[in-house]
Amino acid sequence: METLSLCHLFRGLSEAQVARLAAITREVPIGKGQCLGHEGEPAKEFFVLKDGAVEQITKVGGDFELPIAMLREAGSSFGASGLVAPYLYSLSARCAEDGTMLVIQLADLQKLMEEDRAIGCTIMTNWATHLLGRLKETRQQLKIHFKCLLTSMHP
């Protein structure tokens, strides 16, 4: 319950609403090197980190792995992209340190969100807020590249 309510996706839910989530959550151990999901593949599960560390990565040019984030904080999550079309993992995630994950089947989460629209609205608003933040960060990184390019053209 406590770890679930730390997850950014579940911020603002009441205790009773988090209890409904807890009822569809199971706790599983994860080992270093274990993959939680592969970029571009159908997303079946949503993961919330309880302890340990998980690395989010994306492939560049087929073989080079570009690290996106290292999840270490309890409540960090992976797999929310499976909540919307095209229902795929948008990144890969690999366990970097032995730990424990809370796992929710995305089909169960979708069902709960449809049954309880207030939960659905809160989760989707939280997720859109998170995505907008990520989009801004990524645009910022792109701007840095443009700035370097501009400087190299007009030193």
Place this chain on the structure above:
Amino acid sequence: METLSLCHLFRGLSEAQVARLAAITREVPIGKGQCLGHEGEPAKEFFVLKDGAVEQITKVGGDFELPIAMLREAGSSFGASGLVAPYLYSLSARCAEDGTMLVIQLADLQKLMEEDRAIGCTIMTNWATHLLGRLKETRQQLKIHFKCLLTSMHP
């Protein structure tokens, strides 16, 4: 009504739900050069393009303007970032060709979404879907820069 239902944010809403949106929408002419909103400023209005053209831009290094998108299709929109914290325009938008916009006060839209959770869920799901797509595109652009960098390091 027809233009509103073309907007990606309102996809999947019933005719009755779109009618509720239409009731809080007003139609305004826009002139070439007119600014609809400035990046980083509090977002008050949500815009749906009826006709004309609107350019979305972001500033790099204070003065250089980086174009992000040119909106030409009826139903294209600007200002959804004002629906979530920190309630700011995430880009600037400037009219590139005289036209007509449908304008909804974001406070009115928020109120409608709270009153009618089904509308709220649909809009937020549509927006999260859109943001995830944008995030993937932007990451893809970043990957291209990384690839160029890798190639220049190991030609």
